[in-house]
Amino acid sequence: MATHKLLLLPGDGIGPEVMAEVKKVVGWLDSHGFASFSIEEDLVGGAAYDENGVPISDDAMAKAFDADAILLGAVGGPKWNTVGFDVRPEAGLLRLRKDLQLFANLRPAVCYPALAEASSLKRDLVEGLDVLIVRELTGGVYFGEPKTITDLLDGQKRAVDTQVYESYEIERIARVAFELARTRSNRVVSTEKHNVMKTGVLWKQVVSEVHGSEFSDVQLEHQLADSCGMQLVRNPKQFDVIVTDNLFGDILSDVAAMLTGSLGMLPSASLGSVEEISGRRRALYEPVHGAAPDIAGKGLANPIAMIGSLGMAMRYSFGLGEAADKLDAAIAGVLAQGYRTADIYSDGMTRVGTTGMGDAILAELGKAG
Ligand SMILES: NC(=O)c1ccc[n+]([C@@H]2O[C@H](COP(=O)([O-])OP(=O)(O)OC[C@H]3O[C@@H](n4cnc5c(N)ncnc54)[C@H](O)[C@@H]3O)[C@@H](O)[C@H]2O)c1
Numbered sequence: 001m002a003t004h005k006l007l008l009l010p011g012d013g014i015g016p017e018v019m020a021e022v023k024k025v026v027g028w029l030d031s032h033g034f035a036s037f038s039i040e041e042d043l044v045g046g047a048a049y050d051e052n053g054v055p056i057s058d059d060a061m062a063k064a065f066d067a068d069a070i071l072l073g074a075v076g077g078p079k080w081n082t083v084g085f086d087v088r089p090e091a092g093l094l095r096l097r098k099d100l101q102l103f104a105n106l107r108p109a110v111c112y113p114a115l116a117e118a119s120s121l122k123r124d125l126v127e128g129l130d131v132l133i134v135r136e137l138t139g140g141v142y143f144g145e146p147k148t149i150t151d152l153l154d155g156q157k158r159a160v161d162t163q164v165y166e167s168y169e170i171e172r173i174a175r176v177a178f179e180l181a182r183t184r185s186n187r188v189v190s191t192e193k194h195n196v197m198k199t200g201v202l203w204k205q206v207v208s209e210v211h212g213s214e215f216s217d218v219q220l221e222h223q224l225a226d227s228c229g230m231q232l233v234r235n236p237k238q239f240d241v242i243v244t245d246n247l248f249g250d251i252l253s254d255v256a257a258m259l260t261g262s263l264g265m266l267p268s269a270s271l272g273s274v275e276e277i278s279g280r281r282r283a284l285y286e287p288v289h290g291a292a293p294d295i296a297g298k299g300l301a302n303p304i305a306m307i308g309s310l311g312m313a314m315r316y317s318f319g320l321g322e323a324a325d326k327l328d329a330a331i332a333g334v335l336a337q338g339y340r341t342a343d344i345y346s347d348g349m350t351r352v353g354t355t356g357m358g359d360a361i362l363a364e365l366g367k368a369g
């Protein structure tokens, strides 16, 4: 059996708490013969800054380049509000995404039947929801230059962020979205702001060209991003795959998370291209949520987004689709039995903390054999 090199970067806040639960699942898969893992661990975010003065060290980056997959908890928190912009915790995560060229960020929002009541929308709007947001992750306003704050002569300040997209960046993310749509309901909504942004004009044009030349069997619709946000909360089940840029994808995926009950439910996969020589695809898996400083250290965090991210690693990096199905079924099983962390709790359910939820998922996996 192949041994998969896994790098764990727990990070800050609830990151280490949810990572502890995923470690149990990794251990279970290993000891039950589903997979063999060699595991390394390192610091990222504020934890790395405190130790090394940078939010990710070159040594940790070298481990990231060497790994078959990276699992990241979360970064950030008020403790680092005043550190320099270039060394803030989030910059560690951005360096990983950029240097590893993880341009395709898949954020599936699935509403488990047992959780339809936990959504902020009515049950009939979210029951059976299965949307995939495909977010461009290495371009756009996150990385465009110039990115500055300057002092003006009159004592005012000017801040500049720059949104830049080149056509190849749009082409490759569009292909990922169309290819994934073919494995689902074959529908893509591409979203941007072509009514005000030049990058939106190019985005719409390139997505249409890729569609016309390679994917005309897939249904394509263009929606303006503000309208898409509105449609996501008006009638979310109209969507199958949404493809969008870095910033709109960040915002729309937090919105989609609440449709499923909680930000604590949404996993994600950040993927690069398949490399020609090794045949390997660089990949980082992380929950969509952040370090949640308001609940950190209290044992309250929902570990399902983190455990679901391991499920995505099993599917996209390790070819362990069957084991990933088992893990998804175990998560659905514990939710159906009424186990709930505080963020998805409702009357009459069994309230558990982070470790309680992790243990319940392990017990359910054990039953499945
Ligand atoms: N990928 C990442 O590492 C990532 C993602 C988002 C935000 N952040 C960082 O995290 C810090 C806090 O950001 P924020 O508060 O805006 O967003 P957040 O996602 O950390 O938290 C938003 C809300 O959701 C709740 N929440 C989040 N995850 C949860 C979970 N697993 N279980 C239960 N409740 C959960 C939190 O308690 C909070 O009320 C910031 O520094 C931000 O930059 C990091």
Ligand SMILES: CC(C)[C@H](C(=O)O)[C@@H](O)C(=O)O
Pocket: 076, 090, 093, 094, 250, 288, 290
């Ligand atoms: C922490 C931050 C840099 C990150 C982003 O904005 O991409 C986060 O919000 C996310 O959704 O992964």
Ligand SMILES: [Mg+2]
Pocket: 250, 251, 254, 288
């Ligand atoms: Mg975000």
